[in-house]
Amino acid sequence: MNASDARRDLYALVKHAEDDGVTTLIHRMGSKREDRVLLAPLDRFPAARKAGAFPSWALSAAQKEFGTLVSQAASGQPQVLRRNTTSVAVLLPADPHTSVPSSDPAAPSGAAPAGGAVNSQGQQDRESAPRRLATLGDAIGSVLTTGPADGPTFGLPGLDAATGGLQPGRLTLVAAAPNVGGSLLGLAAARTTALVDHRTVLYAASGPNRDDVFRRILSAETGGDYPRLKQGRLTDYEQDVARQLMQAGDVLLIDDGSNLTAEDIAETAPHMEGLALVVVDRLQAAHSARLPLSGNRLPDASQILSTLARTLHVSVLAVVDSDDPTLLGLLDADVLLTLTATTDPGRVQVTVAERDFGVIGSAYLRPDLLHARFGDAEAVPVAGTGSEEWRLHTTPVERELADAALPYTSGAQKGLPSALTHLLAALRTALAAGDQAAIDELAASLAQAAAAPPRLPDTAEGRRLAAALHAYNAAAAASVTAQPSAPESARPAAASGAASDADEEVRRDDDDGLVPGDEEDEPQGAIFPALRILKDSVTRSKMHPVPVIRLEDREDGPWPLISEDMDGEPRWVHPDVTSTRVAHTRENGKRVRRDQLDVPASFGDGVLCLIDRNGSFPSACSAVPLAPNKLLHTGPLDAFDKTKAGIYQIDIPDWDYPGMPHPLGRLIDRPDDEGRVWVTTPHIKQLERLHRDGHLTTPVTIHDSWTGKANESLFKPFYTAAREARTELIQAGGEPYKNYKTRLSIALRLLWPKRPSQRSPFWRPDWRMSMVAEASVRHWLNAFKAVQEGHTLIALRNVDAAIFWTPDETPPGTYRIGTGFGQVKAKFIQPGEFIPEGDD
Numbered sequence: 001m002n003a004s005d006a007r008r009d010l011y012a013l014v015k016h017a018e019d020d021g022v023t024t025l026i027h028r029m030g031s032k033r034e035d036r037v038l039l040a041p042l043d044r045f046p047a048a049r050k051a052g053a054f055p056s057w058a059l060s061a062a063q064k065e066f067g068t069l070v071s072q073a074a075s076g077q078p079q080v081l082r083r084n085t086t087s088v089a090v091l092l093p094a095d096p097h098t099s100v101p102s103s104d105p106a107a108p109s110g111a112a113p114a115g116g117a118v119n120s121q122g123q124q125d126r127e128s129a130p131r132r133l134a135t136l137g138d139a140i141g142s143v144l145t146t147g148p149a150d151g152p153t154f155g156l157p158g159l160d161a162a163t164g165g166l167q168p169g170r171l172t173l174v175a176a177a178p179n180v181g182g183s184l185l186g187l188a189a190a191r192t193t194a195l196v197d198h199r200t201v202l203y204a205a206s207g208p209n210r211d212d213v214f215r216r217i218l219s220a221e222t223g224g225d226y227p228r229l230k231q232g233r234l235t236d237y238e239q240d241v242a243r244q245l246m247q248a249g250d251v252l253l254i255d256d257g258s259n260l261t262a263e264d265i266a267e268t269a270p271h272m273e274g275l276a277l278v279v280v281d282r283l284q285a286a287h288s289a290r291l292p293l294s295g296n297r298l299p300d301a302s303q304i305l306s307t308l309a310r311t312l313h314v315s316v317l318a319v320v321d322s323d324d325p326t327l328l329g330l331l332d333a334d335v336l337l338t339l340t341a342t343t344d345p346g347r348v349q350v351t352v353a354e355r356d357f358g359v360i361g362s363a364y365l366r367p368d369l370l371h372a373r374f375g376d377a378e379a380v381p382v383a384g385t386g387s388e389e390w391r392l393h394t395t396p397v398e399r400e401l402a403d404a405a406l407p408y409t410s411g412a413q414k415g416l417p418s419a420l421t422h423l424l425a426a427l428r429t430a431l432a433a434g435d436q437a438a439i440d441e442l443a444a445s446l447a448q449a450a451a452a453p454p455r456l457p458d459t460a461e462g463r464r465l466a467a468a469l470h471a472y473n474a475a476a477a478a479s480v481t482a483q484p485s486a487p488e489s490a491r492p493a494a495a496s497g498a499a500s501d502a503d504e505e506v507r508r509d510d511d512d513g514l515v516p517g518d519e520e521d522e523p524q525g526a527i528f529p530a531l532r533i534l535k536d537s538v539t540r541s542k543m544h545p546v547p548v549i550r551l552e553d554r555e556d557g558p559w560p561l562i563s564e565d566m567d568g569e570p571r572w573v574h575p576d577v578t579s580t581r582v583a584h585t586r587e588n589g590k591r592v593r594r595d596q597l598d599v600p601a602s603f604g605d606g607v608l609c610l611i612d613r614n615g616s617f618p619s620a621c622s623a624v625p626l627a628p629n630k631l632l633h634t635g636p637l638d639a640f641d642k643t644k645a646g647i648y649q650i651d652i653p654d655w656d657y658p659g660m661p662h663p664l665g666r667l668i669d670r671p672d673d674e675g676r677v678w679v680t681t682p683h684i685k686q687l688e689r690l691h692r693d694g695h696l697t698t699p700v701t702i703h704d705s706w707t708g709k710a711n712e713s714l715f716k717p718f719y720t721a722a723r724e725a726r727t728e729l730i731q732a733g734g735e736p737y738k739n740y741k742t743r744l745s746i747a748l749r750l751l752w753p754k755r756p757s758q759r760s761p762f763w764r765p766d767w768r769m770s771m772v773a774e775a776s777v778r779h780w781l782n783a784f785k786a787v788q789e790g791h792t793l794i795a796l797r798n799v800d801a802a803i804f805w806t807p808d809e810t811p812p813g814t815y816r817i818g819t820g821f822g823q824v825k826a827k828f829i830q831p832g833e834f835i836p837e838g839d840d
Contacts, residue, residue, distance in 0.1 A: 003026055007067075011063075037092060039089060041089060043295060044327070056081070151276075153197075171306040172337065174337045175338045176338070176339035177322065180348060181339065184367075185337065185350075187220065187279075187372065188374060190217075199276035202253055202269055205254055206284075206293040219371050222241050225370055265304075306332070336352075337353075338351045370406060402427050416465075450476060513746075514754075528743050531746065534748075537715055538714060543629065543714075544629070545714060557631070558766070559765060561706075568666065569665045570779070571796075577598065577794055579595055579597055596833070609827075609828055610802075612824060615722070615723075615726060615744075617799070619821035620771050620774040623716070626767050627711070627766065628708070639699075641707075644708065644710050645710035645770070647680055648702050650684070657787075660787050663683070680769050722821075752765045775799040792806075
């Protein structure tokens with residue numbers, strides 16, 4: 001954002017930083033240079049909270065002198081912004097080479113800062129003792145006489161080679177987003193140092209308790225399932241190992257006391273004889289009143305731990321549950337290890353960086369979260385099968401199903417039929433062993449189970465397994481097979497559908513379809529920078545949208561209630577028509593399955609008219625009713641409020657209109673125990689309209705709701721840009737048009753990335769599902785108009801495919817033929833021929 005816009009929107013940007021933790025990049029072009037600053041929440045620079053530490057400005061004064069503040073902040077002088085007398089945000093330099101004062105203003109002016117270099121020269125305290133100086137000869141002699149470094153290691157050869165081990169006297173920071181496994185690296189170093197090298201370790205547990213630490217060690221040492229060990233169920237072998245650890249573990253001391261602080265760790269460490277390693281698990285990025293090692297107290301804690309390492313000449317390893325570069329810069333560790341998930345769930349990359357040199361190496365690890373440990377990624381899963389070859393023969397859908405099944409196969413969770421439990425346990429065993437033959441043998445049974453899954457517990461674990469089974473079923477239905485070309489028996493409508501762009505996107509959505517790097521803005525000169533345009537559409541809104549729901553809020557409130565089924569896509573075939581799946585070979589040799597529809601003679605003479613809607617999803621963006629801000633619990637409602645949008649729990653209305661599917665599509669197949677479903681605003685508005693027109697006999701009853709102020713134009717600029725680009729690129733065709741469609745699809749899927757490891761500038765499931773539901777509603781209404789005019793609907797699929805029976809090879813007049821958004825292409829095929837895939 002340029003400085004002029006930031007000046008105008010200063011109050012809103014500050015509130016966004018204060019309430020939602022959002023940091024805004026601001027740039028200003030001066031006469032000789034470009035100034036770049038960050039308008040950031042105070043958590044990014046905790047020292048700004050201290051009165052008088054830095055220049056501070058009331059918001060009204062800051063708005064008047066904003067250009068001056070930007071210049072001063074860009075030159076390394078943070079500018080604190082106040083609301084009355086309360087500090088609420090801070091302007092910081094955006095460029096890492098800019099000098100920044102110490103985050104501890106009470107430190108001597110020459111002290112090393114937490115966020116960069118100091119501006120002024122320090123004045124030595126004249127009453128202090130002279131500092132001891134070493135000559136270059138002293139340093140060389142020390143290196144030559146001490147020999148190879150004898151610091152602790154992780155016990156992981158690849159990582160130890162990349163880091164050179166954990167050097168005494170240095171603070172090493174392990175940075176990883178939640179669920180990547182950062183704590184397991186701290187545990188690996190502690191296990192190796194204490195149990196293998198028999199050296200003393202202080203394990204400061206500010207998160208896990210001592211029982212958690214012990215169970216993780218026992219799981220890693222024995223290979224026992226960690227969830228089972230948490231229940232206290234140990235095998236005889238595990239009990240023997242536990243007794244051995246009890247005898248050998250007197251060199252591993254755990255401090256899990258309440259209110260553990262960095263000062264407590266620094267006071268305890270000097271009294272431990274032969275101390276070789278201090279592990280701090282963990283530093284929590286989000287503020288917590290009960291955890292001193294959290295939030296804005298982390299920079300000070302990091303300085304204390306760094307001083308402890310230098311003073312005692314021991315290795316200090318701290319784990320932080322974030323990979324935010326701004327926070328990591330404030331913590332200012334000597335060595336930084338950043339764990340990043342890769343496109344392969346079986347590999348995690350560790351990037352090694354030193355403060356003075358930047359990135360110096362990297363390594364790959366293989367997460368074994370079931371057994372609370374990492375292994376070298378290059379380890380061979382079974383004899384004769386290299387890891388690269390093995391990854392080529394497994395799919396993310398299979399691995400996600402195995403991971404989602406873990407709570408049930410381990411016995412930690414109940415409520416799954418025993419037959420399915422055994423089947424999923426067999427899948428986990430086959431995947432772990434790399435037994436491709438076993439996986440192939442299980443495929444048919446897994447597909448059958450996924451096609452008709454049992455009712456699963458309404459818990460986080462149950463919902464994850466349900467989603468994994470749904471994704472497996474979708475992948476199985478669309479998978480490449482080598483079955484004989486004889487027709488299969490008729491399948492339910494939900495399992496069949498004409499292939500099209502939307503069909504492809506549904507399949508990719510089931511498996512997320514996103515890879516690391518998709519979240520990055522397209523380079524300058526890109527054919528269609530869809531993500532940049534979508535982000536700009538959101539940020540320019542005067543309603544100050546909240547594009548990302550915080551990680552800690554996602555397991556509560558409305559978010560667990562939102563599912564892919566809320567798209568309400570119609571997957572329907574006329575009850576008198578027989579639908580059969582047949583094998584088909586594409587021009588590129590790929591074998592797929594296509595629909596074959598057999599129309600009874602009672603329908604009279606005619607042909608199948610295939611309607612393919614253009615750009616259903618981006619077209620829906622022209623007017624999607626959604627709530628740009630957070631959803632609030634508004635409970636039962638007497639009537640739908642047009643000024644609100646969100647999600648609503650309703651009864652499934654009765655529908656008996658002949659020759660037309662239910663307006664809620666596949667949503668009606670997944671009611672709760674009371675026969676209710678959650679829907680988004682587009683479907684509520686659709687049902688209201690149908691009741692108003694007399695097609696529904698009873699009004700919609702809203703039993704529960706989560707809503708916010710409605711807006712239909714949030715994505716309108718994105719729609720306009722996409723429509724204009726399509727008009728130009730569809731004429732050119734070829735790779736430019738394919739690239740346009742790919743970038744369009746990626747941008748819209750980033751509204752709700754499924755995998756925790758996938759980064760995105762968005763995390764709004766309600767936005768994504770409202771957009772898809774809007775496309776589904778428009779598709780249904782167009783087909784309904786045609787049926788009302790007397791046309792015979794044969795099938796209605798996804799958000800863009802409709803098939804009519806037309807005697808005169810003329811498409812229904814309710815559709816507009818053309819290549820633009822909202823328009824359709826029409827094809828005609830003879831009865832008995834398979835339905836070709838869409839080409840839009």
